[in-house]
Amino acid sequence: MGIIDNSLQEKKMPDFKPGDRVRILTKFKEGEEIRKHRFEGIVIGRRGQGTGETFTVRKVTAGCGVEHIFPTLSPTIEKMEVLKKGKVKRAKLYYLRKQK
Amino acid sequence: MIGLIGKKIGMTRIFDESGETIPVTVVYAEPNIVIQKKNKENDGYEACVMGVGEKKRPNKVYSGIFKASGVKPTKIVQEFRELPQEWEKGNQITVKVFEKITNVDVTGYSKGRGFAGGMKRYGWKGGPAAHGSKFHRRPGSIGTSKIPGHILKGRNLPGRMGNCKITIRNLKVVKIDETKNLLFLRGAIPGATNSWVVVKCK
Numbered sequence: 001m002g003i004i005d006n007s008l009q010e011k012k013m014p015d016f017k018p019g020d021r022v023r024i025l026t027k028f029k030e031g032e033e034i035r036k037h038r039f040e041g042i043v044i045g046r047r048g049q050g051t052g053e054t055f056t057v058r059k060v061t062a063g064c065g066v067e068h069i070f071p072t073l074s075p076t077i078e079k080m081e082v083l084k085k086g087k088v089k090r091a092k093l094y095y096l097r098k099q100k
Numbered sequence: 101m102i103g104l105i106g107k108k109i110g111m112t113r114i115f116d117e118s119g120e121t122i123p124v125t126v127v128y129a130e131p132n133i134v135i136q137k138k139n140k141e142n143d144g145y146e147a148c149v150m151g152v153g154e155k156k157r158p159n160k161v162y163s164g165i166f167k168a169s170g171v172k173p174t175k176i177v178q179e180f181r182e183l184p185q186e187w188e189k190g191n192q193i194t195v196k197v198f199e200k201i202t203n204v205d206v207t208g209y210s211k212g213r214g215f216a217g218g219m220k221r222y223g224w225k226g227g228p229a230a231h232g233s234k235f236h237r238r239p240g241s242i243g244t245s246k247i248p249g250h251i252l253k254g255r256n257l258p259g260r261m262g263n264c265k266i267t268i269r270n271l272k273v274v275k276i277d278e279t280k281n282l283l284f285l286r287g288a289i290p291g292a293t294n295s296w297v298v299v300k301c302k
Contacts, residue, residue, distance in 0.1 A: 075117060
C-alpha cells in the first residue's frame with residue numbers, strides 16, 4: 001500500500017517542518033471564476049502519510065488565532081514557499097495556541 | 101460483460117483536478133488466464149473459466165482441470181457467464197479491459213465477525229448503559245405468548261456474522277494503472293486486505 005501511495009504522489013513539495021514560517025498560494029473555484037488565496041503562518045504540525053498527509057498552518061490575525069489545514073498533496077496548493085526555517089523541539093506546536 | 105479476478109490491496113485517497121478528495125480502494129488484478137471455455141454442447145451452458153495466481157502444490161484432481169488447456173494450475177478459479185466471445189483459451193486478460201468502463205460491480209467475502217450479538221449484527225439500540233438499568237445489550241422479548249405459541253421463523257437473533265458473499269454495485273472506476281495492474285475504485289469493497297474479489301461490469 002505504501003508503494004502505491006508513493007506512486008500517486010506526482011507533486012513535489014518543498015522540504016518543510018513544524019516551526020517553519022510558510023506562505024501558501026491556493027486556488028479555488030468560486031462560481032465560474034478561479035480565485036487565489038494566500039495564507040501565511042507557522043506550520044504547527046504534520047500528520048498522516050502518503051496522499052492522506054495534511055499539515056496545519058497557524059497565524060494570528062487581529063488577536064485572533066486562525067488555523068488552516070491543508071492536504072499536503074492537494075492540487076489546490078499552487079505554490080508553497082518556506083520563508084523562515086523554525087527551530088523547535090516538538091513535532092506538534094500546539095502550545096502556541098495557549099501563548100498570548 | 102467483462103470480469104476479472106483481483107486482490108484487494110487497501111484504501112487510500114486521490115485528488116481530482118479541483119482538489120476534491122476521492123476515497124479509493126486499490127485492487128491488484130494480475131493478468132487473468134482463460135482456463136476453459138464452456139459451451140452448450142458439452143456443458144449445457146456457456147461460460148468462461150478464469151484463473152489467477154500460482155498454485156504451489158496442486159494435487160492430481162486439481163491439475164486435471166488445467167490439463168486440457170495447458171495452463172499452469174492457478175490458485176483461484178472462477179467461472180464467468182457471458183464474457184466476450186473473442187477471449188480464447190490461454191489468453192491473458194489485463195486491467196486494460198476496464199479502460200472505457202465507468203462503473204463496476206465488486207463481489208467479495210466480507211470480514212468475519214464471529215458470533216455477534218444483536219446490537220452488532222442487526223443494529224439494535226440496546227438498553228441504557230447506566231442509571232440502575234439491568235438491560236444493556238440483550239435481545240429482550242422475541243415473541244408473543246399463547247398466540248401463535250411459537251417463535252416466528254426468521255427472527256433476528258445473535259449468531260455468526262460476516263464472512264458471506266457480498267456484491268457492491270456501481271462503483272466508479274477512478275483510475276487504471278496498466279503497468280502495475282491496478283484498479284482504483286471509488287469507495288469501499290467487501291473483504292479484508294489481500295482477499296480475493298471479482299470485478300465485473302455489464
